[in-house]
Amino acid sequence: MHHAPLRDAHFDVTIAHLVLMHVADPEQVLREMIRVTRPGGLLITCDANRNGHNALLHIEESDEQENVDLELIQSVNRSIREDSGVDYNIGMKTPVLMNRLGLKNVQARLSDLVVMILPPLDTPEKEQVFRAMCSEGLGYQPTDEAEIDRWREKLIEHGISREKADREIKRQLGRDFLHKGMNYH
Structure with a gap:
């Protein structure tokens, strides 16, 4: 390329x-x-622009706008850019x-496109949007403790404190978009 x-x-x-x-x-x-x-x-x-993507995501039931740690996302993106040259922004x-x-x-x-899915997922279009959101990472839900430990260590490698890493992991696991998302707004 x-x-x-x-x-x-x-x-x-x-x-x-x-x-x-x-x-x-x-x-x-x-x-x-x-x-x-x-x-x-x-x-x-x-x-x-990954920082923007995360800042603009809204899931009513988990109040993403208030609870997503944008500083954490910025820190991870900065670390990736500094380590590899890859710039997600x-x-x-x-x-x-x-x-x-x-x-x-x-x-x-x-893009000013707002993609909405409102329960129930009663149309092929809503189901398609839900599947797309799950495949974009919102549906990833590790259940194995070793995998969660690797996730934590990866965040720590990117300069995130153990406390912040644990808080973010807990937040994302609690959101459980894959299993609960069909009922989320």
Whole structure:
């Protein structure tokens, strides 16, 4: 991906969807996209801002807006970026990178889409949204104590205190979106 076996200026449009947030050198990926896009072509990226994603999640029954520890999420994301170069918040930074690399007419779009599921899950669309949310991580529910210990140690490796790690694990286990989420708003 960092050195695509493609001709220069070959494509009218190049797209990277949820790619930049998983690579250590997003600028190099953008350079490569620029290289293979013809002059006047269109370069499109779509990546998340994980801090924002967590800040905007609302589950009425667990009062996510009041209880999610955004500082913990920021600390984990910062630690991952410092250790690996992978930036889970690259989405908001991409327009600056594009401008720095010489792209013109850089534009950014923020999604104003609000995805709601309200009980009961009585339509295929609601069930699909619920399954998607579960697969995005809300449905992960470790039950094995050794797995919970690994989770705690991973948080501690990212600079989170044992007390904060235990509080976050307890919060997430109590939320139990996978099993209770069908009734959540």
